[in-house]
Amino acid sequence: MEKTPITAEQMRHFDSYTINKIGIPSLVLMERAALAVRDEVLNAFPLYLDHVVVVAGSGNNGGDGLDVARLLHIAGVKVTILNVGNPDHASAEHQTQEKICQYYQIPETTDLGILKQASLIIDAMFGIGIDRPVTGAYADAIDAINHSKALVVAIDMPSGINTDTGEVMGTAVKADATVTFAFNKVGLTKGDGAKHAGRIVIADDMGTYAVDD
Numbered sequence: 173m174e175k176t177p178i179t180a181e182q183m184r185h186f187d188s189y190t191i192n193k194i195g196i197p198s199l200v201l202m203e204r205a206a207l208a209v210r211d212e213v214l215n216a217f218p219l220y221l222d223h224v225v226v227v228a229g230s231g232n233n234g235g236d237g238l239d240v241a242r243l244l245h246i247a248g249v250k251v252t253i254l255n256v257g258n259p260d261h262a263s264a265e266h267q268t269q270e271k272i273c274q275y276y277q278i279p280e281t282t283d284l285g286i287l288k289q290a291s292l293i294i295d296a297m298f299g300i301g302i303d304r305p306v307t308g309a310y311a312d313a314i315d316a317i318n319h320s321k322a323l324v325v326a327i328d329m330p331s332g333i334n335t336d337t338g339e340v341m342g343t344a345v346k347a348d349a350t351v352t353f354a355f356n357k358v359g360l361t362k363g364d365g366a367k368h369a370g371r372i373v374i375a376d377d378m379g380t381y382a383v384d385d
């Protein structure tokens with residue numbers, strides 16, 4: 173049965189319940205999220221794997237992206253990480269994933285020019301944490317992604333789309349597919365959000381539970 177799409181606040185509540193009450197660590201949720209994205213990329217887009225560029229922000233959506241970069245690297249895919257934003261603001265999970273990527277010596281850059289070489293782009297800048305209009309380096313990265321010929325897979329939300337309303341917050345990634353976690357999100361189902369999401373894949377075996385307390 174199709175579950176009702178939820179808001180960012182509801183998802184934060186369910187994540188927090190899963191992590192703090194059930195006790196499934198945040199990094200375990202992140203790994204499951206990343207495995208779902210890896211599977212979608214490998215299974216749905218086998219002809220676009222020449223060079224995958226993961227565009228990573230500094231929060232947990234970026235952490236998901238770094239995790240996917242490592243999983244694709246291990247699977248034998250050529251991967252480059254394009255870091256956008258201030259690394260000093262990196263979340264704890266992001267820092268952990270970054271350290272692992274360094275162990276595997278996965279190439280990293282801050283040069284948007286790498287997008288011209290991509291056959292597939294993974295958008296991991298903002299997920300449900302977006303809370304203000306996109307400007308500066310993030311906006312430049314989104315515009316470069318949208319001008320690229322590569323296929324685009326968004327993690328959780330196309331970056332720039334409001335999770336609750338589907339509105340474009342300044343500018344937003346136009347994805348061919350969006351892998352979202354545990355529940356569909358309201359913003360993927362209406363208006364510009366629905367137009368930017370492409371095909372929506374709901375990875376709903378995350379271990380995340382909807383509990384109202």
Ligand SMILES: NC(=O)C1=CN([C@@H]2O[C@H](COP(=O)(O)OP(=O)(O)OC[C@H]3O[C@@H](n4cnc5c(N)ncnc54)[C@H](O)[C@@H]3O)[C@@H](O)[C@H]2O)[C@@H](O)CC1
Nearest residue numbers: 198201202231232233298299300301302303304305306328
């Ligand atoms: N344990 C967890 O919390 C999990 C989180 N997951 C991933 O983490 C995402 C949420 O992570 P975060 O809460 O870190 O948030 P995001 O990674 O979506 O955003 C990162 C940060 O960017 C900042 N920001 C918001 N709007 C901005 C703007 N316009 N310009 C510049 N900076 C801006 C905010 O401070 C925000 O916290 C989910 O969408 C999902 O992809 C998954 O890994 C599953 C587990």
Ligand SMILES: [K+]
Nearest residue numbers: 295298327329
């Ligand atoms: K994203």
